[in-house]
Amino acid sequence: MTSGRRGQWQTAAEILTRVSREPGITRAAVAHELGLSSSSATEVTAKLREVQLLAEVPAPSRGRGRPTTLLRAHPSGPVALVLDLRQSNWRSAVVALDGSFLSQDDRRHRTRRAEVVLGHLHRAVQEAQEQYGDRLRAVGLAVPGTLRDNHLLQASAPEWFELDLETVTAGTGVPLLAGNDATLSGVAEARSGAAAGAGTALHLIIEAGIGGTLLIDGVPVQGASGAAGEFGHTPFGDRSRQCLCGARGCWNLEIDGRALAHHLQDPEPDDPHAYTQAIVRRTDRTAVRAVEQVVTAIAAGLAGLTNAHDPDVITLGGLAVPLRAAAEEAFTTTFLEGLMAFHRAAPPPVVAAAHQSDGPLRGAAALALDHLTTESSIATWAATR
Structure with a gap:
């Protein structure tokens, strides 16, 4: 990649980060926040549309002034599966690049045996991959316990001590991004909740x-x-x-x-x-x-x-x-x-x-979206489009 293209993806990453953190943001607002000229913002967002990362829809008219557009996730763009493991149940959602949830599910544990619970999460990843194919680019996982390098060292449920969470995505080729549920719910509050x-x-x-x-x-x-x-x-x-x-x-x-x-x-x-x-x-x-x-x-x-x-x-x-x-x-x-x-x-x-029941899930989504909006992730996606 030339230095010019590296610069392009750097700006693209900054734009996509704004879109993921401020759903419904306009192209004009992104240009203002990033200090971009109107022509530069138009050029980069056009490239992001071309590689199926962004879609643009007309913003509601506000009287006089140059019309602008709302930046949305492309309907064929990358997605992440996010999972929230709890002591009595687990939740899942598929999240698009603009932070919108495309689907959600909530299932209770029939048993808390580690191999059974991790097996259910693994099947959820497989099902998402079957539905979305190579659009599934990351799995975010919130867990109730102490983590190190995707290993759950100890948890609120004794059955889950010292678990290798990598089994959740084993064989799928999709990276796993795991975090403590309370930490991730705090991230959600800081991004769009009561601590913003x-x-x-x-x-x-x-x-x-x-x-x-x-x-x-x-x-x-x-x-x-x-x-x-x-x-x-x-x-x-x-x-x-x-x-x-x-x-x-x-x-x-x-x-x-x-x-x-x-x-x-x-x-x-x-x-x-x-x-x-x-x-x-x-x-x-x-x-x-x-x-x-x-x-x-x-x-x-x-x-x-x-x-x-x-x-x-x-x-x-x-x-x-x-x-x-x-x-x-x-x-x-x-x-x-x-x-x-x-x-x-x-x-x-x-x-x-502000985010009560879905705080950890939204935090896991933030973790996954931060990964999807890096320069390297964008370049890898664009190379296949």
Whole structure:
């Protein structure tokens, strides 16, 4: 490829990145954001249409002025399959280059045996490849646990410890891009949700345990080995109790359905998510007190993380939202009391995430689209068209 063509794909990558992150953006807006002349924007988008990466449709008329177009994914362009693995179910969607979901599915686990679950995800990849052929260019996967190099080291479900996730795409030739579900839901919030535009954002999500991410200008802090954001394993809990991760006193043991069961002296629930939903709906004094204890533990930990990271905004997802709503007064009091004095005067807002149930799926889509909009991916696609 000549230097001129490398430059062309660099600009193309910048345009496609804008399209993937701002659905419905106009060609004029892209030109303005990237500092391109109208003629340059027209030339590059024409080339992207030619290689079936973009389509253009007339933008709604806004009176006088030069007409422009909306930039969309080409109907024959590349797609990604995105998967969200959860303790009780898994979700899937096919996403186009402009971030639009072409199809979605939601299936419950009949068993959590690792080989069965990974087999189902692998078949989903095969089915997508049968439907879309070489248009399927990436698989994004959100998983509930600690990752390193596409290996799930430990997870909310003990059956999933130390899994090689590469089996999900084995034999398909499609690259796998895996990420922690809480981190990816934070990416979704930073891209198009309640943390959009924040310089420093803290995102936390409670499902079976608590996870999250610290985002700086929309980019999650990864840590030395890519395992940052395991907030559930900070020692905010009872040091006499040992977590499945091997550490003692983990915050995880204080803030989800397992903690509620502990307070209520119930057996540990097989599905902590469903158990939490059931307890939150109860109005008897015993259940209300258990919920207050859990919410107090959540708020105290959030105060500690606020003191440590000084975020502009804190976004909450999953069960954190109904838990907080069930004991709002206890949450607010504990959170403010845990803040350093100078934070107390102007605490960061703690708000519900905009992308609740689909946050990890949208984050996995962002991961896949970031891959599809690189110069190398665009050049590889164009070479076949």
